[in-house]
Amino acid sequence: MSTTEIPERFKGRVAEDDHHYSASGLSHEKLAMWVFLGSECLLFGGLISTYMLYKNKLPAGEIGPNDLFDIPFTSVSSFVLLMSSLTMVLAVSAIARGDVFRNRVWLLTTAMLGAVFIGGQVYEFTTFYNEGAGFTTNLWSSAFFTLTGFHGVHVTIGIIMLMSLFIGSFTGRISQESAEKVEIIGLYWHFVDVVWIVIFTVVYLFPQ
Amino acid sequence: MTTATDHVETHDEHDDHMTDWKYVQIALLLGVLTGIEVFTYFESVLDWGKALVPVLLVLMVTKFYVVAAYFMHLKFDSRFFSRAFAGGLVLAMGVYAIFFAAFGVHFWEIFQD
Numbered sequence: 519m520s521t522t523e524i525p526e527r528f529k530g531r532v533a534e535d536d537h538h539y540s541a542s543g544l545s546h547e548k549l550a551m552w553v554f555l556g557s558e559c560l561l562f563g564g565l566i567s568t569y570m571l572y573k574n575k576l577p578a579g580e581i582g583p584n585d586l587f588d589i590p591f592t593s594v595s596s597f598v599l600l601m602s603s604l605t606m607v608l609a610v611s612a613i614a615r616g617d618v619f620r621n622r623v624w625l626l627t628t629a630m631l632g633a634v635f636i637g638g639q640v641y642e643f644t645t646f647y648n649e650g651a652g653f654t655t656n657l658w659s660s661a662f663f664t665l666t667g668f669h670g671v672h673v674t675i676g677i678i679m680l681m682s683l684f685i686g687s688f689t690g691r692i693s694q695e696s697a698e699k700v701e702i703i704g705l706y707w708h709f710v711d712v713v714w715i716v717i718f719t720v721v722y723l724f725p726q
Numbered sequence: 727m728t729t730a731t732d733h734v735e736t737h738d739e740h741d742d743h744m745t746d747w748k749y750v751q752i753a754l755l756l757g758v759l760t761g762i763e764v765f766t767y768f769e770s771v772l773d774w775g776k777a778l779v780p781v782l783l784v785l786m787v788t789k790f791y792v793v794a795a796y797f798m799h800l801k802f803d804s805r806f807f808s809r810a811f812a813g814g815l816v817l818a819m820g821v822y823a824i825f826f827a828a829f830g831v832h833f834w835e836i837f838q839d
Contacts, residue, residue, distance in 0.1 A: 544804055552807045556814020563818035567825055593764040600760060604753035607797045611746055701799075708798045712790050719786040723763055724779060 551702045555709045562713050565665040566720055572657040573726065581651050582658055583726045588642070595638040596718045599673075602631035603711040610704045616694035622687050625700075628707065629680040632673050639670045662721065669717060672710050679703045744802070752796050759789050 576582045609624035643663070651659045683700055686692045692699065763785050766774055774781060795801035800808050826832075 544806055549806060549810060552810040553814075556811045556817075559811075559814040559818040560821065563822050564825075567822040571826070571829060571831065589764065589767045593760070597757065597760055600756050601753060603756075603793060603797050604749060607749050608746055611744075611749065705798055708793055711797075712793050715786060715789045715793065719763065719782050723767055723782055 545698055548698060548702055548705075551705050555705065558709065558713075562665075562668070562716075565661075565668055566716065569661040569665050569721060572661045573721075575657050577656065580656050580658075581649060582656075583662070583721075586646050586649055586651055587722055587726075588645075589722060591638070592642070592718065592722050595635050595642075596714060598631050598638070599635045599711055599714050602628045602635070603708050605631060606704045606707045610697070610701050613692065613694060613697040613700045618687055618693065621692070621700065622684060625680050625684045625687070629677050629684065632677045632680070632707075636670060636673055636677070639666065639673075643667075665717065665721065669710070669713055672713070676703075676707050676710050679706065744796070749797070752792060756789055756792060759785050759792075 573583070605624045605628040609621050609628060612618075612620035612624055643666075646659075651662075653660060653663045680703065683692055683703060763782060766778055766782060794811070800811070
């Protein structure tokens with residue numbers, strides 16, 4: 519792997535601003551993000567597997583998912599997160615065209631949709647707690663709060679990164695030449711979305 | 727053998743063909759698939775019986791693929807990226823298949839009521 523001057527044919531397609539690209543013409547940062555996302559599969563795989571293992575181990579009479587889940591509410595939250603993936607890809611598309619204004623609009627929209635999702639999760643957690651399902655109430659609740667809580671933390675980190683891009687676009691740090699920065703954070707955001715696609719099906723929609 | 731130049735040329739095709747309107751169409755498709763998923767929850771409308779879990783799994787995998795392929799550009803980007811991601815995904819599935827086996831749980835048991 520070398521870090522020399524960018525060949526003409528790769529210009530605009532690799533991390534041109536930082537001059538970090540491999541001999542294959544691939545960006546180091548983008549490859550690193552993909553490897554990181556691959557490792558995240560192991561993290562969420564562990565959490566989802568643990569949930570699957572414990573979801574049917576509720577003692578008789580204990581409060582569980584059938585008493586608590588509000589599927590219509592969670593469906594709306596899921597839809598909001600799904601649509602944030604659309605706004606994210608539109609932000610990437612806009613900056614690739616050099617349209618900084620639309621990039622800002624879509625970045626801010628994505629962050630706001632993410633915030634709506636987190637708000638829904640906070641509401642859900644609060645409701646569950648008030649109904650009597652705390653983090654240590656039983657195996658199911660521990661597994662549920664750990665899994666969805668970890669996902670919520672990932673979304674929150676994503677919102678912080680999106681806002682840093684949004685602010686960076688005003689200070690001149692985000693431009694068409696550095697479009698890859700937006701794309702890499704977009705990859706993280708889409709990953710958070712695909713993880714929720716799995717969680718929504720496995721945790722909420724599978725028969726309890 | 728695929729070269730880096732091939733990857734870049736493939737990316738060019740993507741740039742030519744993926745428009746904002748196509749992204750919106752893909753999002754609409756994802757919305758419809760989510761709607762079908764939610765529809766399965768209401769057993770009073772239609773009792774899916776034993777078909778429920780396979781249907782949900784197919785919908786989940788389809789949505790996962792569509793987001794990864796089109797929104798994350800894996801369909802158009804270098805195969806190195808697909809391999810890096812798929813490597814983690816396959817490793818995770820293998821590790822947790824062994825995890826379930828170690829607990830003496832068969833795959834189909836974890837989906838039962």
